[in-house]
Amino acid sequence: MDHVGVLALFDRDMREGAQPEGSDARVERVGGVVRHVSSERGWNAVLWSDLDETGADAAIAEQIAYFSGLGREFEWKLYGHDLPADLGERLRGAGFTAEPEETLMIAEAAALDLDAEPPEGIRLRSVTDAAGVDLVADVHEKAFGTDSSRLRHQLLARLSGEPDTVVAVVALAGDEPVSAARMELVPGTRFAGLWGGGTVEGWRGRGIYRALVAHRARAAQERGYRYLQVDASSQSRPILERLGFHPLTTTTPYTYAP
Template sequence: MRGAAPNPPAGVHYERDGELLRVVGQFRGFVTTPPDVGVRGTELDQLIARQCAYFAARGEAVEWKTRGHDRPADLPDRLLAAGFVPEERETVLIGRADELAADPVLPDGVTLRQVTADADLRRIAAMESEVWGQDLSRLGEDLIGRVATAPDEIAVFVAEAGDEVVSAAWLVSRTGTSFAGLWGGSTLAPWRGRGIYRALVAVRAKLAAARGARHLQVDASDDSAPILRRLGFHAVTTTTPYIWTPAGG
């Protein structure tokens, strides 16, 4: 599940720097590597510096996504020394799609539907902005681009109470693997603890199983990980994004 989707949205492209994959054209840059970066010491420092220089020239921040078992072991220290700042560590969990697939159970007054319309995807971004207390309008544009480019690779679900979006999540299929990824899963505070998150897991697992995926993968926050473990997911490693921002941006 490393790397990037095989069909990037319009305006996004991929570049290689040795074993490193660089994603260019999103709201910020993104880099990821195999479990072993492939270089050590000064060569690793130079690889990190090249990414900073590349995105500095574009005036963009960049995220370097690490996993807890990545090598060399001093990669996080070298990222810190280069000016990267770690965001919240998440737990990577894996579950069996067929065991998690179920008809969703929702609280009274809440409905669930799959959406593709631009307006609905922007409503999801507005809900996410409220949940996280920051402007996430870029998320709506990202979802719009992904749905337009590869509708068979992403399925977006929204939970609504009347005309209010109260939660949303999406399933990302990865061609050529036995996995599908669960993303999103944010819920407005007044609606938490009512089973909406679990319902979104169930409906996405059911679709993933129908599409032939055997396993589901989630990068889970500390809030979500206990729920997912109770549902039958198993922790396999951690993931931490490291963010570098150019001066003045």
């Protein structure tokens, strides 16, 4: 893989040229910033920026004022190659809180090992309705220890309004949901994003996560997407590397609550 070329393509298609996630969202380009604006239950974020040392602080202040005026908490999604080099320090100085750093990993779907099947006793169920969304949300809360109401709202909206832009799957042990994940598809691009892969404690280390990656990769290929993208935690990065994903840069969410 041409790491430099693929990263540049990712920046162009998925960040600078981002599309809104859902009918209640919009993408705005203001100066050197591209931001995603949604409802209180949606995702509000700065996706891309083209800043230098002289204009960065003013751009940060402008985004704080804008989202605070809407009463929205928002995220500045910072990548390791973004400029200026001290942008993360400037965000912290302006009141942002840094979440754990992740690794942007990308693979060509056709180059992956897609033979990974669920372990014995586990079956995969495609999520297409509210009952399936409830199972995904249940796994999310147990695996990550966080509230799943926003995820529930967003996934239901996608499945009802734009079903061709999302693939969701849950792993069941009998009738018990033990792992879940989704894939977001961006029409007109070559990238499919893998998100939310989580397994309930007690079921980890058995190959379920690997099977969910393979399931979504096959679905991406069937729909004509060339690349798969993941913001990988330190736990999932080794699994993804063994499957054939390449680390291209880091990504850190900086959050601001007005």
